[in-house]
Amino acid sequence: MGQGELDYELITPSARIATATHGGRAKCLQRLLRLELPVPKTVAISFSGVHSIAAGNFEDLPEILSNFNNNDLLCVRPSSESPDWGGPSAIMNIGMNNLRYEELKQKLGADAASSIYINFVQAYSL
Numbered sequence: 001m002g003q004g005e006l007d008y009e010l011i012t013p014s015a016r017i018a019t020a021t022h023g024g025r026a027k028c029l030q031r032l033l034r035l036e037l038p039v040p041k042t043v044a045i046s047f048s049g050v051h052s053i054a055a056g057n058f059e060d061l062p063e064i065l066s067n068f069n070n071n072d073l074l075c076v077r078p079s080s081e082s083p084d085w086g087g088p089s090a091i092m093n094i095g096m097n098n099l100r101y102e103e104l105k106q107k108l109g110a111d112a113a114s115s116i117y118i119n120f121v122q123a124y125s126l
Contacts, residue, residue, distance in 0.1 A: 023079025
């Protein structure tokens, strides 16, 4: 858990993740890690932590972000307690910009990098 008021966990096989506190998607990702399947580095923010952010408590966000590299593209996904809830869509590729695009073009090729960038722009333009 974070040291401040914001309750979050880096998802590991032994982290304190529960559907009742972090949602079904977070718990599922933990199960995948326990099966030694590849899962991107993930931080699960508890329901109380999400409420704290909604109330304007952003002090612990730098601590949460310190779990990732500066050049990582991030994703924010909902993780409800009930799968029937649905919820908002994921926000993908946070951190995408012209510099990231050029780096991805070298690593993945122009077509793949362009696709990622276009999807990012379209997600924010709708």
